[in-house]
Amino acid sequence: MAQAIGIDLGTTNSVVAALDGGEPWVITDEDGNELLPSCVGLDANGKLLVGTDAWNQYAAAPDRTVRSIKRQMGTNHLTTLGDQTYRPQEISAIILRNLKERAEALLEEPVTQAVITVPAYFTDAQRQATKEAGEIAGLEVLQIINEPTAAALTYESPDEDVTERVLVYDLGGGTFDVSIVDITGDVTEVIASHGNNRLGGDDFDRRLQLHLNQCFQDSNGTPVPPDPTVEARLLRAAEQAKINLSSHSYVTVREGFLGSQGAKPLHLEVEITRDTFETLIEPLLEETLEAIDRALKDAEMKAEELDRVILVGGSTRIPLVRRLVTEHLGQEASSSVQPDLCVALGAAIQAGVLSGEEVSAILVDITPHSLGLATVVETPFGLVPNRFSVIIPRNTPIPVSQSDVFATVRDNQKNVEIEVFQGENAIANENVPLGNFRLVDLPLLPAGEVTLEVTFDFDLNGILTVTAIEKSQGQQNSIEVSGLDTSRLSSHDIKQAQSNLDLLFNNQEALLAAELEGMEAELEAELGEDEEDSADLDPDTEALTVDAPDPAAS
Numbered sequence: 246m247a248q249a250i251g252i253d254l255g256t257t258n259s260v261v262a263a264l265d266g267g268e269p270w271v272i273t274d275e276d277g278n279e280l281l282p283s284c285v286g287l288d289a290n291g292k293l294l295v296g297t298d299a300w301n302q303y304a305a306a307p308d309r310t311v312r313s314i315k316r317q318m319g320t321n322h323l324t325t326l327g328d329q330t331y332r333p334q335e336i337s338a339i340i341l342r343n344l345k346e347r348a349e350a351l352l353e354e355p356v357t358q359a360v361i362t363v364p365a366y367f368t369d370a371q372r373q374a375t376k377e378a379g380e381i382a383g384l385e386v387l388q389i390i391n392e393p394t395a396a397a398l399t400y401e402s403p404d405e406d407v408t409e410r411v412l413v414y415d416l417g418g419g420t421f422d423v424s425i426v427d428i429t430g431d432v433t434e435v436i437a438s439h440g441n442n443r444l445g446g447d448d449f450d451r452r453l454q455l456h457l458n459q460c461f462q463d464s465n466g467t468p469v470p471p472d473p474t475v476e477a478r479l480l481r482a483a484e485q486a487k488i489n490l491s492s493h494s495y496v497t498v499r500e501g502f503l504g505s506q507g508a509k510p511l512h513l514e515v516e517i518t519r520d521t522f523e524t525l526i527e528p529l530l531e532e533t534l535e536a537i538d539r540a541l542k543d544a545e546m547k548a549e550e551l552d553r554v555i556l557v558g559g560s561t562r563i564p565l566v567r568r569l570v571t572e573h574l575g576q577e578a579s580s581s582v583q584p585d586l587c588v589a590l591g592a593a594i595q596a597g598v599l600s601g602e603e604v605s606a607i608l609v610d611i612t613p614h615s616l617g618l619a620t621v622v623e624t625p626f627g628l629v630p631n632r633f634s635v636i637i638p639r640n641t642p643i644p645v646s647q648s649d650v651f652a653t654v655r656d657n658q659k660n661v662e663i664e665v666f667q668g669e670n671a672i673a674n675e676n677v678p679l680g681n682f683r684l685v686d687l688p689l690l691p692a693g694e695v696t697l698e699v700t701f702d703f704d705l706n707g708i709l710t711v712t713a714i715e716k717s718q719g720q721q722n723s724i725e726v727s728g729l730d731t732s733r734l735s736s737h738d739i740k741q742a743q744s745n746l747d748l749l750f751n752n753q754e755a756l757l758a759a760e761l762e763g764m765e766a767e768l769e770a771e772l773g774e775d776e777e778d779s780a781d782l783d784p785d786t787e788a789l790t791v792d793a794p795d796p797a798a799s
């Protein structure tokens with residue numbers, strides 16, 4: 246049976262894992278690397294670069310390199326690479342296809358199914374875009390699961406019969422999530438989840454980069470030149486300094502030739518202490534502590550009631566993160582699970598469960614946001630529009646299907662507009678709009694006599710379908726909202742994107758073949774010259790011959 250894989254499609258790095266004998270393991274590339282930088286680019290010859298190769302050219306060619314595409318998922322943002330433009334799901338698909346091929350190389354069989362993780366706080370559109378990215382990469386996405394939930398799946402509860410309440414604090418490159426989960430034996434149930442899908446290590450890098458800019462200005466008396474290559478170099482230097490500051494109390498950042506003043510080249514050389522870095526990022530970390538409090542409140546519990554705190558994500562290697570979380574919760578945060586890998590390992594476990602492998606793990610996930618629609622409410626002062634009527638409250642276990650009945654507000658009202666939102670604000674349009682649709686040609690009756698049943702179906706991937714049925718005369722008139730967001734792709738778009746990707750990857754093979762052919766031709770030409778050279782040898786010169794080793798001798 247072909248294996249299903251688990252993929253952590255991260256902002257900064259991505260990881261792929263599979264199961265072996267019921268145990269998850271990380272699939273490495275041919276050089277033994279576990280992490281694939283989530284970076285895509287084209288080299289000067291138009292050759293596709295994915296991962297480390299793309300990341301390595303970022304500082305020199307930021308205009309030909311794409312990073313942190315996860316932040317654009319679910320939007321209509323277009324990225325230009327070479328003479329083509331790509332949607333966020335197409336760039337993500339390049340990363341996924343690379344991971345798929347990595348898995349196929351090691352497992353020595355085709356891989357067609359995957360579980361992909363997303364931040365718990367990802368919206369419906371962001372989840373949908375992730376699913377589409379998988380499809381474009383040639384993967385059937387068995388399920389989209391939340392990253393902290395996946396991480397919790399790798400955590401083994403010490404006692405089968407005791408329920409442990411665990412807080413998972415997940416701070417990665419681009420997103421932050423905190424979840425409270427109950428783990429009983431093999432069952433992981435998410436109780437509450439909060440976060441910020443625009444907060445992570447990338448923000449720390451940017452703060453440190455701004456600080457480096459200031460240091461440059463202070464020592465050179467002139468600002469950093471507004472050049473994307475210089476900016477990219479400083480951002481990279483900032484990330485490296487940040488990583489080194491996790492294990493050293495100070496680092497020296499040296500970047501030469503960032504600009505010039507007349508004939509004088511301008512360099513940056515500055516010592517950064519861990520204290521300085523901590524001062525820069527502490528306000529951002531305070532936000533994560535507030536999210537912890539909100540999650541605890543949702544779970545109706547106090548910090549002392551937590552049995553364990555697990556740290557997940559590369560940014561939890563920062564000593565200040567561990568210190569603040571530990572102080573805030575009054576207990577040591579544990580990192581018994583591998584912070585960079587556990588999300589992919591958990592996804593592999595879930596992939597195993599869904600593809601029918603022998604795994605003992607059961608996942609019960611929740612809705613991260615309240616879901617509902619805009620309604621008009623009758624008050625003593627008249628009709629008040631734009632109220633948010635929640636159909637599925639936040640933190641409801643999924644899959645879930647819930648309905649409510651609504652009535653028309655005007656006599657002979659012909660149409661109703663169903664506007665769907667997610668969020669926690671009582672005013673509908675203060676929340677995130679998910680889409681809208683109309684029910685038309687309603688029976689002409691007095692206000693309140695035409696009733697509509699609206700059903701929200703939230704599936705295991707965290708994807709929502711809304712159906713409205715007109716009920717007053719027994720006629721069923723329902724509309725499914727499957728194209729909730731304009732960034733969603735039709736099956737035709739996905740097929741088109743798949744063949745574009747095939748072309749892009751096959752093109753690389755052709756380029757590689759052409760490169761090899763060129764190299765061979767060069768080699769042959771050189772050999773030809775050597776032969777000519779040897780023919781020209783002075784008869785008095787001794788020719789050196791090297792015997793090929795005898796294979797039988799070894």
Ligand code: AMP
Binds near residue numbers: 256257258
């Ligand atoms: P993830 O999304 O979980 O792969 O985390 C990636 C983020 O972790 C990036 O912002 C990295 O710069 C950051 N990171 C990785 N290792 C370290 C480290 N030792 N110290 C601080 N940040 C790190």
